[in-house]
Amino acid sequence: MTASLPEPIEPQRDGPVRVLLADDDRLVRAGIAGILATAPDVEVTAEAADGLEAVDAARRHLLDLILLDIQMPRLDGIRTLERLQTDAPGTPVAMLTTFSDETYIADAIRLGALGFFLKSDDPHHLIAGVRALAGGGAAFSPRVGRWLIRRQARTRFDRSTRAQALVRELTPRQRELLAGVGKGQSNAQIAKSLHLSEGTVKQYLSVLFTALGTENRVQAALIAFEAGLDGDR
Structure with a gap:
């Protein structure tokens, strides 16, 4: 038995995609922020150097997307993601890391991450992924996508x-x-x-x-x- 469809509510967007970028490496943050700055419809609204700062920033800012590094001091990306389910419900979260570890990917998906990017990804892929996530989609690094398919194939x-x-x-x-x-x-x-x-x-x-x-x-x-x-x- 299928549920009936509700009356639609039309969403409105005015302005760029507002992103919170969390990474403990200042140079990496600057590099990613620089990549995103090349897209006129994307804005890094806030930055954080660890998970606790990310949670605090998510409470204080109106955001369209949160990009979380996996390895961060005080509160790592996975535990931060778990906290954000309560502190910033409904805001899409994507994980950002330097490697594609299967345990991290599985944990991130289980906790509600809608994207997973490698820091070595092509800049155009990162920007396209940010746009897709802000538009209600999901986005993964090609290598992560292949891992998901192999995992499901088993x-x-x-x-x-x-x-x-x-x-x-x-x-x-x-x-x-x-x-x-x-x-x-x-x-x-x-x-x-x-x-x-x-x-x-x-x-x-x-x-x-x-x-x-x-x-x-x-x-x-x-x-x-x-x-x-x-x-x-």
Whole structure:
């Protein structure tokens, strides 16, 4: 049985994407901030040198995205992410590190991270990822994305069977929405392809995640992948 769709609420954005950048290395922060400054629609609103400063800044600023280094003093990125679920609920968080450690990736996704970037990523990829996250999407370093696929492939049969069963219970429109999520599309991209407003897509996705029993966009995207809705099978 599927849930009914609520009346859409139209979101409004005026101004650049407001980013909190947290990294204990001052030079790294300056480098990343410099990369983001090349995008006219992105603004580093606040910076933090450790997790505790990041939590405090998240409370004080109106933000569209938080970029967290994994290795930080006083409060590391994973524990900071956990704190932000309470202190800055609803603000997308992406993890930023120098390596792709499987344990960190798994922990970050479990705690609700919607992105995972390596500091060695191409600057254009970082900027595109920031825009996607601020637009309601998810974004991962290509190497992290490949790890996610390999991880899922290890238990593909059982997960695929479950995912296909979940998808069969969805309405045709919900399957279209899930396919867009599986392809990594932002709310704006999904809205354009389905001829809907972004507000409608946002509300529809909330109902879709409830129907799937997922907590965030990444988990829904994994179901789309396992069910073959991502367009890659």
